[in-house]
Amino acid sequence: MAGTIKDKLKAFELTPFLVLGLALIILVVFIAYPLSKVVFNSFIELGDAPTLGNLTLANFSQFSTSNLYRSAFFNTMTVGLFCVLFSCLLGIPMAYFVAKTETPLKTFFLTLGTLPLILPPFVGAYSWILLFGRQGVINYFLEAAVGIKLPDIYGAPGVIIAITMSTYPFIFLLTYGALISADPFIEESAEIMGASRWRVIRTVTLPLVIPAIMAGALIVFMRSVGNFGVPAILGGNFYVLPTLIYFQVTGFFNLNAAGAIAMVNVVLVAFAILLSQWITARRSYVTITSTTQAARISSSKLLKWVGTIFCLGVIFFSLLPHITVILTSFTEGWAGTRYPNKFSLQNYRRIFEIALTPIRNSLFLATTATLIAAVIGTLLSYINVRRNLRARWILDLTVMLPFILPGIVVGVAILIGFSSGLLILSGTWMILVVGFFIRRMPYIFRSTTASLSQIDVAVEEASSITGASWLTTFRKITLPLMAPGILAGAVISFATLMGELSTTVILYSARWKTISVAIVEYLFSATIGPAYALGTILIVLVLSSITLANRILGRRMSQMFKMV
Amino acid sequence: MRENQNGRITLSIRNLSKIFRGRQDQVQALDDLSLDIREGELFTFLGPSGCGKTTTLRCIAGFEKPTSGAIDFLGRDFTSIPPFRRNIGMVFQSYALFPHLSIFENVAYGLRIRKLSRREIEERVNRIIALVGLEATQKRKPSELSGGQQQRIALARALVYDPQLLLLDEPLSNLDAKLRVFMREEIRRIQQQAKVTTIYVTHDQEEALSISDRIAVMHAGKVSQVGSPDEIYENPVSIRVADFIGQANFLACSARGDGDPVLTFRSNEEITVKNSSGNIRSFRDREGILFVRPEQMEITADPDHPNSLRGEVKVILYLGSVVRYYVEIFQNDSPQEILVDQDRRVRGVGVGDPVAVIVHGQEAKLFPTEQKQQLDQE
Numbered sequence: 001m002a003g004t005i006k007d008k009l010k011a012f013e014l015t016p017f018l019v020l021g022l023a024l025i026i027l028v029v030f031i032a033y034p035l036s037k038v039v040f041n042s043f044i045e046l047g048d049a050p051t052l053g054n055l056t057l058a059n060f061s062q063f064s065t066s067n068l069y070r071s072a073f074f075n076t077m078t079v080g081l082f083c084v085l086f087s088c089l090l091g092i093p094m095a096y097f098v099a100k101t102e103t104p105l106k107t108f109f110l111t112l113g114t115l116p117l118i119l120p121p122f123v124g125a126y127s128w129i130l131l132f133g134r135q136g137v138i139n140y141f142l143e144a145a146v147g148i149k150l151p152d153i154y155g156a157p158g159v160i161i162a163i164t165m166s167t168y169p170f171i172f173l174l175t176y177g178a179l180i181s182a183d184p185f186i187e188e189s190a191e192i193m194g195a196s197r198w199r200v201i202r203t204v205t206l207p208l209v210i211p212a213i214m215a216g217a218l219i220v221f222m223r224s225v226g227n228f229g230v231p232a233i234l235g236g237n238f239y240v241l242p243t244l245i246y247f248q249v250t251g252f253f254n255l256n257a258a259g260a261i262a263m264v265n266v267v268l269v270a271f272a273i274l275l276s277q278w279i280t281a282r283r284s285y286v287t288i289t290s291t292t293q294a295a296r297i298s299s300s301k302l303l304k305w306v307g308t309i310f311c312l313g314v315i316f317f318s319l320l321p322h323i324t325v326i327l328t329s330f331t332e333g334w335a336g337t338r339y340p341n342k343f344s345l346q347n348y349r350r351i352f353e354i355a356l357t358p359i360r361n362s363l364f365l366a367t368t369a370t371l372i373a374a375v376i377g378t379l380l381s382y383i384n385v386r387r388n389l390r391a392r393w394i395l396d397l398t399v400m401l402p403f404i405l406p407g408i409v410v411g412v413a414i415l416i417g418f419s420s421g422l423l424i425l426s427g428t429w430m431i432l433v434v435g436f437f438i439r440r441m442p443y444i445f446r447s448t449t450a451s452l453s454q455i456d457v458a459v460e461e462a463s464s465i466t467g468a469s470w471l472t473t474f475r476k477i478t479l480p481l482m483a484p485g486i487l488a489g490a491v492i493s494f495a496t497l498m499g500e501l502s503t504t505v506i507l508y509s510a511r512w513k514t515i516s517v518a519i520v521e522y523l524f525s526a527t528i529g530p531a532y533a534l535g536t537i538l539i540v541l542v543l544s545s546i547t548l549a550n551r552i553l554g555r556r557m558s559q560m561f562k563m564v
Numbered sequence: 565m566r567e568n569q570n571g572r573i574t575l576s577i578r579n580l581s582k583i584f585r586g587r588q589d590q591v592q593a594l595d596d597l598s599l600d601i602r603e604g605e606l607f608t609f610l611g612p613s614g615c616g617k618t619t620t621l622r623c624i625a626g627f628e629k630p631t632s633g634a635i636d637f638l639g640r641d642f643t644s645i646p647p648f649r650r651n652i653g654m655v656f657q658s659y660a661l662f663p664h665l666s667i668f669e670n671v672a673y674g675l676r677i678r679k680l681s682r683r684e685i686e687e688r689v690n691r692i693i694a695l696v697g698l699e700a701t702q703k704r705k706p707s708e709l710s711g712g713q714q715q716r717i718a719l720a721r722a723l724v725y726d727p728q729l730l731l732l733d734e735p736l737s738n739l740d741a742k743l744r745v746f747m748r749e750e751i752r753r754i755q756q757q758a759k760v761t762t763i764y765v766t767h768d769q770e771e772a773l774s775i776s777d778r779i780a781v782m783h784a785g786k787v788s789q790v791g792s793p794d795e796i797y798e799n800p801v802s803i804r805v806a807d808f809i810g811q812a813n814f815l816a817c818s819a820r821g822d823g824d825p826v827l828t829f830r831s832n833e834e835i836t837v838k839n840s841s842g843n844i845r846s847f848r849d850r851e852g853i854l855f856v857r858p859e860q861m862e863i864t865a866d867p868d869h870p871n872s873l874r875g876e877v878k879v880i881l882y883l884g885s886v887v888r889y890y891v892e893i894f895q896n897d898s899p900q901e902i903l904v905d906q907d908r909r910v911r912g913v914g915v916g917d918p919v920a921v922i923v924h925g926q927e928a929k930l931f932p933t934e935q936k937q938q939l940d941q942e
Contacts, residue, residue: 456658456660458656458657458658458660459660459661459662459663461625461627461647461654461656461660462654462656462660462661462662462718462721463662463673464627464646464647464648465625465626465647465648465650465652465653465654465731466648466653466673466674466677466721466722466725467648467649467651467674467677467678467725468648468673468677469646469648472677473648476673477662480664481663481664
C-alpha cells in the first residue's frame with residue numbers, strides 16, 4: 001500500500017515548509033518577542049533585573065498617584081471619543097451625499113477625501129496655530145470684522161480638530177463603500193411597501209451600513225488615541241498617553257515606565273475592539289447582492305446642493321492645514337507677521353543646505369522596510385489563505401497586532417526588544433527598519449490576502465497538475481496574479497512611512513534622523529519656514545508615489561484604501 | 565461501437581477511503597472504493613453532488629490524500645507521487661485558465677515546464693489549438709473568450725503534453741444547454757483522436773450516457789454499479805440506479821405463473837408479460853417493485869384493452885421528440901402517478917380522459933420492496 005521511504009521523501013515538497021518556517025521565525029523574533037518583553041518589563045521597576053521575583057505593579061501605580069498620569073489617561077479617552085464623534089458627523093453625511101445624491105464632482109470628493117489618510121497629520125498641525133492661534137490670521141480677521149474671538153486652539157480643541165480632520169475619511173470611505181454596494185432592491189422593496197424617504201433612510205439604509213460605520217469608528221478611535229505628533233505639537237500642557245510615553249523615554253529613559261503607559265494605551269484600544277465586536281455581533285446583516293445594479297440615487301435638488309456645499313466645506317477645511325504648509329513654505333517669516341507678505345525660495349535653499357540627509361534617510365528607510373514588508377507580508381498571506389493551518393488565527397493576530405497598536409507603543413516594544421539581549425540594534429538604521437516593517441506589513445498582508453482570496457485555487461492546481469512544482473507555480477502563476485495587491489499595499493506602506501513619526505521618534509538616532517523628526521525639531525525651535533519647506537517636499541513625495549501607483553494599477557486612490 | 569472492452573488496465577483503485585475531518589464532525593467522502601480503468605477508455609463517475617465522485621478525481625490527481633487505500637497507475641503507486649510528477653492532464657469545472665497569460669502561453673505552459681525547444685513548443689501548441697478549432701485566438705487573453713472557447717482551450721492545455729491520463733471535472737456545467745451537447749461531442753471526438761485514457765466526472769446522466777465507454781454510478785462514497793451506458797440504462801442493478809438514470813416508474817406487484825409470468829397489482833388488475841428472465845421468476849408469489857421505463861409503455865383510449873392498467877390522464881407535456889403523459893392509476897386506495905412516453909399525441913386522449921396503460925414488459929424488472937422503502941425514506 002504505502003511506498004518506500006524514498007518515495008515518501010520524493011512526494012514531500014520542502015520549499016513551502018521552508019517558507020513557512022522562515023515566516024514564522026520572523027513573526028516570533030520581530031513581533032511576538034519584543035511585544036511580550038514590553039508586557040513583562042512593564043511589571044519590573046527601572047534598575048531591577050527582569051526576573052519573576054521582581055514583578056511589581058509600581059509602574060502602574062502612577063496612574064492612581066500622579067495627576068499627570070491620570071489626566072493623560074482621561075485626555076486620551078476624551079480625544080478618542082470626540083474624534084470618533086466628529087469623524088462620524090463629517091464622514092457619514094458626506095458618504096450619503098456622494099453615494100446617494102446627484103452631487104457633482106464625485107471623483108474629486110473621493111480622491112481629495114482620501115488625501116488626509118496619506119498626508120501625515122503632524123505636518124499640518126502647526127498650521128492650525130497659524131490660522132486660528134492667538135495671533136492666527138483667521139482669528140485676527142474674524143475679530144476685526146465681526147468682533148468674535150475664538151477660543152484658544154492650544155490643548156484639547158486643537159488636538160481634537162486636527163486629528164478629526166485626518167481621520168474622518170475612514171468613516172467617509174467605509175460608509176460610502178457600504179452604501180454603494182448595498183442592494184438597491186432592498187430600499188425599493190421598503191418603498192413599495194409604503195415607506196417614506198426618511199423612513200427608508202432611517203430603517204433600511206442606515207442600519208445596513210452600521211457595520212461599516214462601526215469598523216470605521218474603531219479605526220478612528222485607534223488612530224486618535226495612538227496619535228503622537230498632533231498632541232506633541234498642539235497639546236501644550238494637554239498630555240495624552242503617547243506624549244507621556246515619549247516623555248518617559250526621552251526625559252528619563254525609563255523604558256519600563258513607558259512600557260506600563262503603553263500597556264494602558266493598548267488596553268484602551270483593546271477595550272474599543274471588544275466593544276465594537278460586541279455591537280456588530282448583535283446586529284450583523286447578511287445581504288445577498290443579487291444584482292450589479294448601481295445604488296439608487298435621490299433626485300432631490302435641495303440635497304444635491306446642500307451635499308455639494310457640505311462636501312466642499314469638509315474637504316477645504318481638512319486640507320487647509322496642508323495648503324497652508326505649502327503656501328507658507330514659499331514665504332519669508334510669515335509666522336511673525338499677520339499674513340504672508342514676501343514670497344521666495346529662501347526656505348528651500350536652507351533645506352538643501354542643511355536637510356538633505358533626513359530626506360535621504362527617509363527614502364532609504366521607507367524603501368527598505370517596504371521591500372521587506374512586501375516579501376514577508378506576501379508569503380504570510382499566502383500561508384494564511386492557502387495552507388490549511390489550524391492556528392491560522394494566531395498568525396493573523398500576530399501580523400495584525402502592530403497595526404492595532406499605537407505607533408509609539410510599537411516603537412517602545414522594538415526599543416526594549418533590541419536594546420539589550422541577543423540582538424542589539426539600537427542606534428542603527430536597522431532598528432528603524434524593523435519598526436517600520438512590522439508596522440506596515442499588515443497593510444501588505446491585508447491587500448495581498450484580498451487579492452489572493454480572489455484567485456481560484458483551481459488555477460494553481462491547474463499549474464501543478466500540468467507539471468509545475470510549488471515554487472514554479474508560486475513564481476509563474478500566484479505571484480503575478482497577486483502583484484496588483486502587493487503593489488497597492490506597498491505603495492501605501494511607502495507613502496505613509498515617508499512621514500512616519502510616532503515609531504520613529506522612539507527609535508531614531510542622531511545619525512538616522514528622518515524627514516518627520518527634522519520637521520518636528522524645526523517646529524519646536526520655531527523655525528517654521530524650513531519646517532514647512534520640508535513638509536512640502538514630504539507632501540510632494542507622498543502624493544507622487546500614490547499617483548504613480550494609481551496610474552500603474554488603473555485604480556482610484558479611494559479604492560486603494562478599501563482594505564486598510 | 566464500444567471499444568476496449570477488454571483493454572489493458574491502466575488505473576487501479578484499491579479500497580480507497582477518504583474521511584474529511586472538521587472541527588466537530590467528520591464526513592466519509594469515500595468508502596472502500598475499488599475500480600479498474602482500462603487503457604484508452606472514457607470512464608465516467610456519475611452521481612448526485614456529495615456522492616464522492618469529485619473526491620475520487622482529486623485523489624487521482626493528487627490534490628487530496630486518501631485516508632486509506634491505494635491508487636495504482638501502470639504498476640506505480642500514485643499516492644506517493646506529488647501531483648506535478650504524475651503526468652496528468654486536467655480540465656477544471658471553472659476551466660482555471662491562467663488569467664494573466666495569453667491563450668498561446670496558457671497552452672504552452674506544460675511544454676515550457678517540460679523544457680521543450682521553442683520550435684517544438686510552437687508546433688505542438690499550434691497543432692492542438694487547431695484540433696480544438698481555435699486557431700485565431702492565440703494572442704488573446706482568456707477573459708476575451710466565450711465560455712465554450714475557454715473550455716476548449718482548457719482541454720488543449722491539458723492534452724498538449726501527451727498526458728498518460730486526462731481528468732475532466734464537470735467540464736460542461738458552466739455552459740448553456742445547446743453548447744453543452746455540442747461540446748460533449750467535441751470532447752468525445754478529441755479524446756478518441758488523442759487516444760488518451762480519460763476519467764470524466766458529471767452529475768448529468770444524459771451527458772454520461774452519451775459520452776462514456778463505461779460509467780460508475782456512485783452514491784454515498786460507494787459505487788452502485790459499473791457498466792456500459794446501455795447496461796446501466798437497460799439493466800440497472802438497483803432501484804437507486806434505475807431511479808437516478810433516466811425516467812422510471814416503480815409499481816408494487818406480485819408475480820405468478822409458470823409460462824409467461826402474470827403480475828398482479830394492488831388494484832387486483834393483472835397483466836401477463838412476455839419475459840423469460842429469471843429475475844421475475846425469482847419473485848414468484850412474493851411482492852416486488854416493477855421497474856418500467858416510460859417508453860416501454862403505451863396509452864390507449866380503449867379502457868377494456870387486455871393486459872393493461874386503467875387510469876386517468878392528469879397532465880400532458882409536449883417535449884419535442886416525445887409526448888409525456890402523466891397518468892394516475894389506482895393502486896388499492898391510493899392513486900399513483902406514472903409517466904408514459906409516446907412518439908406522438910394519442911388521438912382522442914385529453915386531460916381528464918380515462919385511459920388504459922399497456923405495459924410492454926419484455927425488459928421489465930422486479931426489485932425487492934425494501935429498496936423502494938429505503939429510497940423513499942431518504
